[in-house]
Amino acid sequence: MFTGLKCSTFTTGAYPSTMSNATHGVSNSLLSAPYDLNIYFGLFLWVAGNIGSIGNLIVFRSPSFRAHAFSIYLFSQSIMDFxxxxxxxxxxxLQKGFGIPLLTRYEALCKARQFFSFWGNQISFSLFSFGTIDRILSxxxxxxxxxxxxxxxLAYKMIVASFIFWFLLIGHRLVLYRIENGSCGPTSASSIYVEWDEWFEVATSAILPPVVMLIFAFLLIRSVREIIERRINPTAVDISPQAQNSNKNATLLAQMSSKLTIMLLLQSVLVVITYVPYAIELAYTSITDxxxxxxxxxxxxxxxxESTHLLSYVFFASSFYILLFTNSGFxxxxxRSFGIEKQNDLTMYQGTTLRTQTNVPIH
Structure with a gap:
């Protein structure tokens, strides 16, 4: 996801098996490892990401979900991820694994890819953030x-606004990125631009997401726990039937809190292992260049x-599987979309939705 910096420009190169013997004692298996990572791990992420994106599109476009603002955000994110x-x-x-020089041969493709790698990442995480904020507000x-x-x-307006906002900040890559000396990256004519582009990307793509995700997790979990306390422990003067019956939902609310905590914990861990190594790699490369x-x-x-750059795809490839694992409604x-849900499960799901939709939507 994070490409276009000094450490991630695309260069021409051949698979190690075709290289000369001037390896200075480095084994061919070590030299071929980056290519193998991009082929095997890259293809695994490609398959998992496509399945996850399509699965999200199916669920968030279903009648039960599409009327909700957070579903609009996540549906749009799934399109972007696909x-x-x-x-x-x-x-x-193709370029880093199979050695097909697409980005170092066609300048238009070089510009488009280096722009979309940054812009698409920001759009996708922004839409995910908007969906999370919507849940926090609810x-x-x-x-x-x-x-x-x-x-x-409001969701549609925020989606359009994010597209425009990030285009204004990143659109310069469509002009200032080009193929030079067999590499697809920022023009070397201005060292100031190269440094600014490099650190702007690491600040917005590697440092900001973990911080934002941890804040979201804290706010959402705290809000849900406040709701549970209000439902389980009503005021002493409140002896209405509604207050007395609220304790019946205590188990359900506790389960929701537990599942929500697990979901956010998994997402937070994935953000850390996805983004932090990239920031470390960039800082190390810049210092030791x-x-x-x-x-x-x-x-x-x-x-x-190559490992850190491939890991940057894991967060977005895994969102579908985290929801599938932690969210019973999802x-x-x-x-249900494939007609394999039992009728009693559907009835239970509908009843759960009715009991919780005014408190903490769990779709």
Whole structure:
């Protein structure tokens, strides 16, 4: 996902088996490892990402989901992810894995790919963030906050705004990226631009997402726990039948909190292992770029670089599977889309939705 920096420009190159014997003691297996990573791990991510994107599209477009604002955000994110896997990741596999010089031969493709790799990443994470914010607002105690949740008209406006916002910040790549000396990357005419582009990407793509995700997890889990406390522990003067019956939902709400905690914990862990290694790799490469290195060091660093860049796809490839594993409503709707859900499961799902939709939507 994160490409276009000094450490991630696309260069021409042949598979190690066709290289000369000037490897200075570095084994062919070590030299071929970056290519194998892009082929095998890259293809695995491509298959998993496409299945996940299509699965999300099916569920979030279903009648039970599509009327909700958060579903609009996540449906749009799934479209972006589908394009991302089949353009950005596939070109990486072809160029970095199979050695087909697409991005170092066609300048238009070079510009488009390096722009979309950054722009698409920001759009996808922004849409995911909007969906999470919508859920946070829906769980707030204050009506002033809740009134901003589940507003489809606002969702469409935010989607368009994010497209324009990130295009204005990243569109320069369509002009200032080109093929130079067998590499697809930022023009070397301005070292200031190269440095700015490099650190702007790492700040927005590698540092910001983990911070944002941890804040979201804290806010959402705290809001859900506040709701549980209000439902389980009503005020002493409240002896209405509604207050007395609220304890019957205690188990359900506790289960929701547990599942939500697991989901956000998994997503937070994935954000850390997805984004933090990239930031470390970029900082290390920038600091040691001019240091003398042995062929063995260079081979090891190339493996680390390719691994961190491939890991950057894991977060978006895994969202469908996390939802399928942690969210019973999502899982039932997915089975229902293929006609494999039992009627009693469907009835239970509908009843659960009715009991919880005014508190914490769990779709």
């Amino acid at each position: 394009i991302y896997f089949n353009f950005v990741l596939m070109t990486r596999i 769980t707030r105690r204050s009506q002033n906050f809740r009134k901003w949740s589940n507003r489809p008209s 001019d240091w003398p290195k042995t062929p063995l060091q260079k081979a090891g660093e190339k493996i680390f670089t 899982r039932r709707q997915f089975k």
